[in-house]
Amino acid sequence: MLMLLLVAAVTLWLCPLVTAQPLCRARRVRTGKVFHVMQDVQGDRLSFSSTTPRLITHPCEKNIALYLGKQVFFTTDNFETSLLPFAIPTSMQVGTPEVTSAHFAGSLLLLVVAQKVYIYDYENHSWNVTFEISNLVFAYFRGDQISQTYIYYSNTGGFIFWKYHDDRQGMFKYSDHPLNRSLGLSFDYNGTLDILIVPGHRGILLLWFEHSLLFSHNAGQLVDTVRVKKGDQTLFSSMFEANVTIHNIAVNENELAVITREDNLYYGNLGVLPSSVIKIADQHVWSEAAALMFRSPGMVEILTPLQDAAFPAFDFQKCLVNIQALLMDPEFHIGRCTIEFLTGEFVHSMHNIDMNSQLELTALLIPQPGTSLVPLVMVSNPHSLGFQAAFYESGHTLDGNTKYNLDIYLKQQQHWGRTDPNFTSSLKRATISTLTVDIANKEISCVDFKPLSTLISVGCDLDKKIVIQNKISACSKGVLEALTLQDNYSFIIEKQFYDPSFQGQPSSQDLRVPYSYKQLGCPLLVYYDTPWKPVVELWRKDTFQEIVEAEYVLLEVNGQFSYRYSLTAKTALCTSQPQNWTTMIKEFGAPFFWNRENYVSCHDPNRNATLRWPDVQYQILGGRTANQIIFSHNNGIYVFYISIVDPYYSYCKLETLFSIYVYGAFPMPLGFAGIIILLFISSILGSVWVAYLTPKLLRTRRGHRIRRFVVQLCGRCKTACGCFQCSASATAGVGTEPPGHHPTPQGGRAEH
Ligand SMILES: *[C@@H]1O[C@H](CO)[C@@H](O)[C@H](O)[C@H]1NC(C)=O
Ligand SMILES: *[C@@H]1O[C@H](CO)[C@@H](O)[C@H](O)[C@H]1NC(C)=O
Ligand SMILES: *[C@@H]1O[C@H](CO)[C@@H](O)[C@H](O)[C@H]1NC(C)=O
Ligand SMILES: *[C@@H]1O[C@H](CO)[C@@H](O)[C@H](O)[C@H]1NC(C)=O
Numbered sequence: 001m002l003m004l005l006l007v008a009a010v011t012l013w014l015c016p017l018v019t020a021q022p023l024c025r026a027r028r029v030r031t032g033k034v035f036h037v038m039q040d041v042q043g044d045r046l047s048f049s050s051t052t053p054r055l056i057t058h059p060c061e062k063n064i065a066l067y068l069g070k071q072v073f074f075t076t077d078n079f080e081t082s083l084l085p086f087a088i089p090t091s092m093q094v095g096t097p098e099v100t101s102a103h104f105a106g107s108l109l110l111l112v113v114a115q116k117v118y119i120y121d122y123e124n125h126s127w128n129v130t131f132e133i134s135n136l137v138f139a140y141f142r143g144d145q146i147s148q149t150y151i152y153y154s155n156t157g158g159f160i161f162w163k164y165h166d167d168r169q170g171m172f173k174y175s176d177h178p179l180n181r182s183l184g185l186s187f188d189y190n191g192t193l194d195i196l197i198v199p200g201h202r203g204i205l206l207l208w209f210e211h212s213l214l215f216s217h218n219a220g221q222l223v224d225t226v227r228v229k230k231g232d233q234t235l236f237s238s239m240f241e242a243n244v245t246i247h248n249i250a251v252n253e254n255e256l257a258v259i260t261r262e263d264n265l266y267y268g269n270l271g272v273l274p275s276s277v278i279k280i281a282d283q284h285v286w287s288e289a290a291a292l293m294f295r296s297p298g299m300v301e302i303l304t305p306l307q308d309a310a311f312p313a314f315d316f317q318k319c320l321v322n323i324q325a326l327l328m329d330p331e332f333h334i335g336r337c338t339i340e341f342l343t344g345e346f347v348h349s350m351h352n353i354d355m356n357s358q359l360e361l362t363a364l365l366i367p368q369p370g371t372s373l374v375p376l377v378m379v380s381n382p383h384s385l386g387f388q389a390a391f392y393e394s395g396h397t398l399d400g401n402t403k404y405n406l407d408i409y410l411k412q413q414q415h416w417g418r419t420d421p422n423f424t425s426s427l428k429r430a431t432i433s434t435l436t437v438d439i440a441n442k443e444i445s446c447v448d449f450k451p452l453s454t455l456i457s458v459g460c461d462l463d464k465k466i467v468i469q470n471k472i473s474a475c476s477k478g479v480l481e482a483l484t485l486q487d488n489y490s491f492i493i494e495k496q497f498y499d500p501s502f503q504g505q506p507s508s509q510d511l512r513v514p515y516s517y518k519q520l521g522c523p524l525l526v527y528y529d530t531p532w533k534p535v536v537e538l539w540r541k542d543t544f545q546e547i548v549e550a551e552y553v554l555l556e557v558n559g560q561f562s563y564r565y566s567l568t569a570k571t572a573l574c575t576s577q578p579q580n581w582t583t584m585i586k587e588f589g590a591p592f593f594w595n596r597e598n599y600v601s602c603h604d605p606n607r608n609a610t611l612r613w614p615d616v617q618y619q620i621l622g623g624r625t626a627n628q629i630i631f632s633h634n635n636g637i638y639v640f641y642i643s644i645v646d647p648y649y650s651y652c653k654l655e656t657l658f659s660i661y662v663y664g665a666f667p668m669p670l671g672f673a674g675i676i677i678l679l680f681i682s683s684i685l686g687s688v689w690v691a692y693l694t695p696k697l698l699r700t701r702r703g704h705r706i707r708r709f710v711v712q713l714c715g716r717c718k719t720a721c722g723c724f725q726c727s728a729s730a731t732a733g734v735g736t737e738p739p740g741h742h743p744t745p746q747g748g749r750a751e752h
């Protein structure tokens with residue numbers, strides 16, 4: 001076998017491929033040079049640190065690109081004008097203006113120059129510098145908005161390139177479970193590798209340097225060499241064996257082109273089988289400054305900047321290679337493409353799977369008559385995304401070809417129940433994955449049939465939100481007036497009932513709180529004496545989905561603490577000390593930071609916090625416990641922040657604000673149990689009793705408070721507002737409850 005390969009190699013060396021036509025016809029771009037307007041470069045001219053050039057294209061804008069070589073050129077029209085070398089303003093004081101890395105992010109071009117990241121906003125031509133980086137690895141998520149983009153140089157971005165001392169072996173190391181349990185498989189390499197993330201994919205990497213070209217489908221877990229083939233034969237098992245010096249490479253979603261110093265152009269597709277390239281031509285295509293890029297599928301452009309003795313602006317030589325036309329040459333022994341049709345409506349869009357949801361995608365496939373195709377479905381992150389596929393005949397085309405459907409059912413890998421927990425990543429964390437449908441037995445001639453590929457986010461469905469059910473609002477019952485609330489309304493919280501630092505300590509003065517009707521609407525009406533919890537609804541866009549049964553927490557935004565929880569850590573059957581607002585505020589230094597990311601259930605058997613104070617209040621509502629809120633005798637408006645903390649309900653951070661109006665707290669110096677007994681004993685005496693007791697009560701402190709609250713409400717009343725009988729008399733004070741809507745004996749008593 002080895003002999004055979006050697007013979008093949010020698011044969012090839014002796015009989016280099018000669019194509020009849022020239023590979024491409026060169027064209028020179030030269031603009032703006034007729035008039036003798038001499039512009040010169042302003043600032044420090046940038047250059048690239050490597051000896052071979054790179055061409056970096058914008059991921060979304062086809063015509064925006066950066067050429068890195070002895071000079072750097074930035075274009076917004078795909079090098080269709082002569083350009084001055086790109087320079088950095090002298091005011092940026094870069095020292096040696098040598099670029100080591102560059103990347104596009106939105107309208108920004110990020111350049112690593114002298115260990116600092118420089119940001120060039122090409123929309124308004126502004127420059128800025130961010131921070132110093134000490135590590136050479138500079139990786140971040142592509143395509144994210146810059147504000148959400150994290151730049152990683154250590155252990156959060158997915159992978160770290162791990163370099164052994166001198167034994168020429170590399171392997172990937174991962175920061176996230178489950179991949180952090182072991183390193184990727186080691187691979188040989190003989191120089192400093194450049195790592196390219198294949199555009200439009202996650203986890204598909206190309207690694208290269210002068211003498212090697214490596215490829216990985218799975219973020220580096222397995223790294224394999226790209227082979228050199230001719231027809232069905234493998235000529236060399238790696239570029240190193242082919243004894244060529246790679247000068248520049250270009251990739252698009254599924255194609256790869258390589259230009260070498262030996263004037264060879266190689267082409268291949270990034271298929272699912274071990275990737276391979278074929279040699280297209282031995283023609284004069286190489287020059288020191290040449291760089292490659294894909295203009296469209298099957299169309300490769302060789303770009304060379306040309307210095308102009310008379311002008312500082314450079315011209316560009318462009319040479320467009322039509323790969324498909326070249327592949328028709330029988331010399332290549334390439335079989336015809338057996339795919340007639342391959343399509344799926346799911347391509348070029350992002351799909352979403354939130355917690356416990358699923359997705360079904362369908363691809364349509366038509367082979368050439370008399371041939372059969374082997375479809376392949378792949379996901380780049382099987383640790384979190386699992387699927388099942390069905391392939392079946394689904395009819396015939398008008399000209400008699402057989403049609404096939406490929407149905408793919410996707411859901412979280414953890415929910416298929418087929419994998420070892422050591423294989424799956426944490427269900428809690430959102431992940432992103434590429435789904436690719438390809439044909440295993442595809443010929444290289446199928447230039448037009450790209451694999452169907454799409455991104456699947458196992459993560460938050462941004463259309464989801466929570467809404468608090470508000471069937472009985474204070475306005476619908478006439479307790480408060482919507483018009484009043486909309487009119488710059490504010491209310492007072494007395495000093496003994498709130499603590500702005502959320503520690504439950506009385507404050508030194510009363511608080512006037514403006515009420516935002518626009519944000520909160522009319523408050524939900526809650527009777528003080530009934531243990532309560534909100535009914536939380538999940539909505540998607542404008543459609544109700546379900547009542548949320550997951551665990552959530554509430555916090556009164558003004559620090560009101562005149563409520564408690566019905567359960568304690570013990571009665572909630574906690575096995576460890578539960579988290580509470582005090583501990584969370586202490587830990588995160590601010591309120592409103594209790595969410596699915598930091599919540600740990602006290603029922604979690606793995607939690608390392610012994611239950612030392614079983615009698616503390618259990619502050620988590622929903623979920624498995626029947627915990628509720630019990631209000632003390634304090635009528636008024638409460639504005640609650642609600643946050644769904646159950647990490648397994650949704651990947652979204654579901655939180656909102658809502659308001660309630662607690663009413664009916666009858667301000668009694670006696671315990672209210674006493675009142676109820678009194679009430680049951682003598683309903684006949686009720687009216688007499690109230691007539692006596694009410695005016696007396698209103699002389700007490702609580703009575704004053706209620707009266708003041710009512711007076712304040714009434715102060716905002718329009719003349720039309722009859723409900724409060726704005727006389728502010730003693731009876732009106734108790735009458736904040738709407739007449740005729742008293743749900744309890746106590747309310748009834750007030751009316752008699
Ligand atoms: C340039 O535009 C961006 C927004 O596109 C803005 O954030 C930035 O401040 C602008 N810079 C200058 C110098 O105007
Ligand atoms: C440059 O970035 C800093 C923060 O990194 C910012 O404060 C400053 O406004 C930015 N300058 C411009 C011109 O955008
Ligand atoms: C892997 O990561 C998980 C969490 O991401 C961590 O708990 C675990 O200790 C890590 N394992 C190793 C071997 O680093
Ligand atoms: C690295 O070089 C050695 C010989 O020095 C060779 O055997 C090996 O195949 C090369 N590896 C790659 C990935 O090119």
Ligand SMILES: *[C@@H]1O[C@H](CO)[C@@H](O)[C@H](O)[C@H]1NC(C)=O
Pocket residue numbers: 243
């Ligand atoms: C590799 O190519 C160079 C010339 O390009 C030649 O001198 C050398 O002998 C070749 N090596 C092998 C192993 O073929």
Ligand SMILES: *[C@@H]1O[C@H](CO)[C@@H](O)[C@H](O)[C@H]1NC(C)=O
Pocket residue numbers: 420421422
């Ligand atoms: C998961 O890995 C751990 C540590 O390697 C091992 O002890 C455990 O048995 C594994 N679990 C399963 C289900 O294989």
Ligand SMILES: *[C@@H]1O[C@H](CO)[C@@H](O)[C@H](O)[C@H]1NC(C)=O
Pocket residue numbers: 488490
């Ligand atoms: C709203 O009320 C505050 C005090 O309660 C007052 O200062 C402000 O001027 C009022 N605004 C309007 C538009 O009435």
Ligand SMILES: *[C@@H]1O[C@H](CO)[C@@H](O)[C@H](O)[C@H]1NC(C)=O
Pocket residue numbers: 608
């Ligand atoms: C649990 O906490 C104790 C002390 O609080 C510590 O010594 C122990 O190592 C912890 N165990 C684990 C598994 O984290």
Ligand SMILES: *[C@@H]1O[C@H](CO)[C@@H](O)[C@H](O)[C@H]1NC(C)=O
Pocket residue numbers: 577578579580581582583613616617
């Ligand atoms: C919160 O929990 C801590 C123990 O974790 C406890 O000391 C504290 O009293 C609790 N706070 C409240 C308000 O229950």
